[in-house]
Amino acid sequence: MQRVLVDMDGVLADIYLQMMEYEYRESGMKPSEQDLYGLLEESAFPSFKKFIRSKGFFRTVPVIKDSIEGLEYLNSKYSVLIVSSATEFPDSLKEKYDWLSENYPFISWKQMIFCGCKDSIGGDIMIDDHAKNLNFFGGRKILFTQPQNVFIQDASMERVDNWREIMNLL
Amino acid sequence: MQRVLVDMDGVLADIYLQMMEYEYRESGMKPSEQDLYGLLEESAFPSFKKFIRSKGFFRTVPVIKDSIEGLEYLNSKYSVLIVSSATEFPDSLKEKYDWLSENYPFISWKQMIFCGCKDSIGGDIMIDDHAKNLNFFGGRKILFTQPQNVFIQDASMERVDNWREIMNLL
Numbered sequence: 001m002q003r004v005l006v007d008m009d010g011v012l013a014d015i016y017l018q019m020m021e022y023e024y025r026e027s028g029m030k031p032s033e034q035d036l037y038g039l040l041e042e043s044a045f046p047s048f049k050k051f052i053r054s055k056g057f058f059r060t061v062p063v064i065k066d067s068i069e070g071l072e073y074l075n076s077k078y079s080v081l082i083v084s085s086a087t088e089f090p091d092s093l094k095e096k097y098d099w100l101s102e103n104y105p106f107i108s109w110k111q112m113i114f115c116g117c118k119d120s121i122g123g124d125i126m127i128d129d130h131a132k133n134l135n136f137f138g139g140r141k142i143l144f145t146q147p148q149n150v151f152i153q154d155a156s157m158e159r160v161d162n163w164r165e166i167m168n169l170l
Numbered sequence: 171m172q173r174v175l176v177d178m179d180g181v182l183a184d185i186y187l188q189m190m191e192y193e194y195r196e197s198g199m200k201p202s203e204q205d206l207y208g209l210l211e212e213s214a215f216p217s218f219k220k221f222i223r224s225k226g227f228f229r230t231v232p233v234i235k236d237s238i239e240g241l242e243y244l245n246s247k248y249s250v251l252i253v254s255s256a257t258e259f260p261d262s263l264k265e266k267y268d269w270l271s272e273n274y275p276f277i278s279w280k281q282m283i284f285c286g287c288k289d290s291i292g293g294d295i296m297i298d299d300h301a302k303n304l305n306f307f308g309g310r311k312i313l314f315t316q317p318q319n320v321f322i323q324d325a326s327m328e329r330v331d332n333w334r335e336i337m338n339l340l
Contacts, residue, residue, distance in 0.1 A: 003290060081290055087279040093263035109257035109286045116280035120173060120251055122292045 001079045003123040004170070005137075006071065008084035008096065010129035011144045012104070014062040015041065022051040036147035044148070052089055059095040063103050070163030071104055074170060082107060083121050085133075086114035127166065131157070142166070171249045173293040174340070175307075176241065178254035178266065180299035181314045182274070184232040185211065192221040206317035214318070222259055229265040233273050240333030241274055244340060252277060253291050255303075256284035297336065301327070312336070 009015045016036070023045050024030050031044070042048040051057055074080050082100060086092050093114055100107055113121060118128075119136040127142045128134050131152050134141040143149060143157040144166075160166050179185045186206070193215050194200050201214070212218040221227055244250050252270060256262050263284055270277055283291060288298075289306040297312045298304050301322050304311040313319060313327040314336075330336050 005290075087267060087282045087284070090264055090267040090279070093267065093284065094260055097257060097260040097263065109260070111286060112257045113283060113285040113290070114257070114263065115283040115285075116278070120175075120283070120292050122290050 002125060003081060004074055004078040005081050005083045005118075005121060005123040005126040005128075006074070007126075007128040007130070007133065007144070008082055008100070010064075010146045011127055012064055012067050012071065012082070013058070013099070014064045016147065018057065018061040019045045019048065019051060022054075022057070023047065026051075033147055038148065038151045040148050053091070055091065056095070058092045059099055061099065064163065066163035066167075068104060070167050072106055073167050075106055078125070078170070080107070081111050081113055081121070081123065083113045083115065083118055083126075085116065085118065087116045125170065127160075142169070172295060173251060174244055174248040175251050175253045175288075175291060175293040175296040175298075176244070177296075177298040177300070177303065177314070178252055178256075178270070180234075180316045181297055182234055182237045182241065182252070183228070183269070184234045186317060188227065188231040189215045189218065189221060192224075192227070193217065196221075203317055208318065208321045210318050223261070225261065226265070228262045229269055231269065234333065236333035236337075238274060240337050242276055243337055245276055248295070248340070250277070251281050251283055251291070251293065253283045253285065253288055253296075255286065255288065257286040295340065297330075312339070 026047055036044045084096055086096055100112060118133045123139055125140045125142065126134055126137045127144055129144040129146040129149055131143065131149060131154060134143060134157055141157040143159045145159060145161045160169060196217055206214045254266055256266055266284065270282060288303045293309055295310045295312065296304055296307045297314055299314040299316040299319055301313060301319060301324060304313060304327055311327040313329045315329060315331045330339060
């Protein structure tokens with residue numbers, strides 16, 4: 001059975017939607033999607049680091065559209081691992097665990113990896129919204145569209161815009 | 171630079187010493203080291219699952235002798251990753267992060283991996299006290315002696331009894 005590595009933030013967790021909400025509450029600013037094109041999250045949102053360090057940010061983040069159905073489908077067909085950069089923000093570890101367990105109850109603790117860098121995790125297919133994570137990966141690379149990566153054109157990666165496309169592709 | 175995967179419980183964290191203390195406080199029992207030979211931790215200590223789920227167990231575990239000097243040495247010579255099975259006990263995640271950061275301050279968040287299974291983590295050398303983790307590993311396997319593994323004889327693994335031996339070997 002092929003192993004699929006699935007990123008959390010930006011693929012399962014709708015970090016942008018959550019950031020927009022936090023930003024609006026903080027500053028009253030509501031950037032359009034185009035405003036965010038090509039900017040890494042920390043450049044797009046002035047208070048990014050403060051927001052993701054704040055209690056509850058990851059525990060209450062909305063799920064990305066169709067990701068529950070999509071991940072359940074992948075989980076029935078592949079060996080799925082959820083691989084999330086989390087150790088930079090250690091308070092997020094338990095929140096991410098609880099959030100995953102609540103929203104994707106078919107994913108067990110055995111399928112979760114919380115790490116700092118992803119370059120030592122092996123698999124056949126990797127789905128991530130950050131090109132820097134896919135760059136080091138030896139298998140099939142699937143780039144999940146988010147505003148920060150819209151300008152990336154890389155022939156080594158397949159781009160998907162949503163979970164419907166993942167289900168058609170895999 | 172070669173990548174070394176270093177296990178936490180039983181290689182850095184002296185789980186047995188901590189278990190003995192918890193067991194003695196709970197039941198007054200003080201098993202000898204020989205009593206524990208060949209038994210997995212959950213068989214050796216009747217309240218194992220209760221102890222490791224209790225708040226503070228991982229945060230206050232003693233460090234294994236010479237592991238601070240030993241890990242600092244490895245860290246100067248290799249690309250070190252600390253790989254710990256932790257997601258089965260999600261409350262341990264933050265405790266493990268805090269404990270590592272306090273006792274091995276030269277290890278950064280980028281070098282930590284908290285997972286359920288270790289079989290997707292790649293590297294050149296793996297140091298672990300559980301043969302089940304080494305079995306799936308493709309590189310050089312180093313078995314760190316603990317009471318549960320004393321009867322294991324496996325030609326694919328090199329056995330070390332302490333951190334001095336690791337420093338001589340690597």
